[in-house]
Amino acid sequence: MSRSINLAVIPGDGIGQEVVAEGLKVLSAVLPQDVKLETKEYDFGARRYHATGETLTDADLDALERHDAILLGAIGDPSVPSGVLERGFLLKLRFAFDHHVNLRPSKLLPGVATPLAGQPEIDFVVVREGTEGPYTGNGGTIRKGTEHEVATEVSVNTAFGVERVVRDAFARAQARPRKKLTLVHKNNVLTFAGHLWTNIFDKVAAEYPDVTTDYIHVDAATIYLVTDPGRFDVIVTDNLFGDIITDLAAAVSGGIGVAASGNINPSREFPSMFEPVHGSAPDIAGQGKADPTATVLSVALLLRHLGHDAEAARIEDAVSADLADRGGLPARSTSQIGDALAARVAG
């Protein structure tokens, strides 16, 4: 547990600005007096791209690398062509800092609305691989724009990359009361990658006899996420499947307004990055309508990553209490929710 936190702050685009301000408010409120918090803000995102054409330079990476962790709001704007900021900033950072554990907890808290009938119990964590799969940017296009165009995307999976994330997921499953780990893949169709994932999963499983294991195809997993989400405890899956099922998981467990994520480098060789699962929501930006809860919960993940478990738990308890009290109350602004959470963690 560090006595100082040197944090890189990337508000980004759209509602990113607003929600990050509340995340920092709650972070300052929860930290004990003797933990020194230093923050430095970076202007990545659409404005910087339009002004300079840059998304993330080598100098930027050098600067970011000197921080203990990164808090990100959201990146993306309709004025920038699809893919430019995603590949040029978000994914570039995840790859450069080897964020191979993309951690996405899903917990349906009391009092929170879900689109599912009957308020099922939902409490699971998805460990999404963050540096391989179809996200590597391998692939290409020939005869672009002609009737003979061919475009490929290559999913790259290595024993090294799969094993380290599978091990991380087993350790997380073992630390939870239910001790259950589900591998989600599509090994009946993607047989090359599927065999690699399945074989490594089975090999590591032998070292964790107390963890119950399970395998589900990704298509079937989406069915269970709406018909029986309680069956999941920890899920480990590849980058693309993880992207898809964590949005669905967020939707059924209270919406992306409360879905937090960590892009984690467990070895701490590089700083980890914490961000809400939601995007920049340009349609509601600047209006104080965004719910900062997902960002605040991402701050809790950040604190736990840095060893401040008690503070992380205080934030999570404050969020639970705030959500439980929402029913019937008039809608609050972004900063009102931030104020309420800051008051709870301080009090």
Place this chain on the structure above:
Amino acid sequence: MSRSINLAVIPGDGIGQEVVAEGLKVLSAVLPQDVKLETKEYDFGARRYHATGETLTDADLDALERHDAILLGAIGDPSVPSGVLERGFLLKLRFAFDHHVNLRPSKLLPGVATPLAGQPEIDFVVVREGTEGPYTGNGGTIRKGTEHEVATEVSVNTAFGVERVVRDAFARAQARPRKKLTLVHKNNVLTFAGHLWTNIFDKVAAEYPDVTTDYIHVDAATIYLVTDPGRFDVIVTDNLFGDIITDLAAAVSGGIGVAASGNINPSREFPSMFEPVHGSAPDIAGQGKADPTATVLSVALLLRHLGHDAEAARIEDAVSADLADRGGLPARSTSQIGDALAARVAG
């Protein structure tokens, strides 16, 4: 509209046998006297594989090719390694017969239970590309079984393949009252394939000014499928995304017990194949517990493909009426449901 139907029947594994029997029962009951139905059963699936090591030979393909259409129950058994029958039979057939339009309607019928709160209106069709994407079997493995293993999967997308399925989807959207088509992809990350899909979609859209168009990333699409499924009319998407979202679509619109699909070759160069979205469900096989409705609805898709629209509509009406009447009634066996549907279409 043909005055004779020469049908290949592939019951397959598990509950496949039971549900196909009911599909044929309803087909016989609905056809007018003067339409001659000939059926020939094929024994593909796990038994044949264990007995001979074969999944689908060239001679099999020659024989199947002589039929007007194929009705399939389900293929797959835990006794066969994952991927063998999927790649060696199901996908081999889809590719050999160029089933590039994989049609999967989702309609929440009155009286049918959904895991979603508030019984939303759901009535959309997914046009899933069936012969490209990561399903082509391109890819491979090096250093298998070692700590240096690398496994790749290549998604192959061609202008030819994308344009024909996008055109099919636009035509279907134009023929529906709402005239709305949504492209689902992940063009912010899979930029090579994403640009190809998006450019062709936009190009063809210009020829259909009366069709409203929309683009949604696949991860966000899973959110809308549970929070606002009514927004969808026709969806066009790639093979893998289509696989994933149609299972979710089936789950929210009544479950895979009622989800039908067609693997269609619109040019009719080869016979099209119709099958329930569900699998062989070995856990309930042979017990008369399987719901044959998805197979019966697949028979309706088959009839419509062969030009028997009135008979297809009769089957769909019978299914709607049967489902609406289920509430409160004791559970019926597979053949009791088949009998009830056959009586309705005949009566």
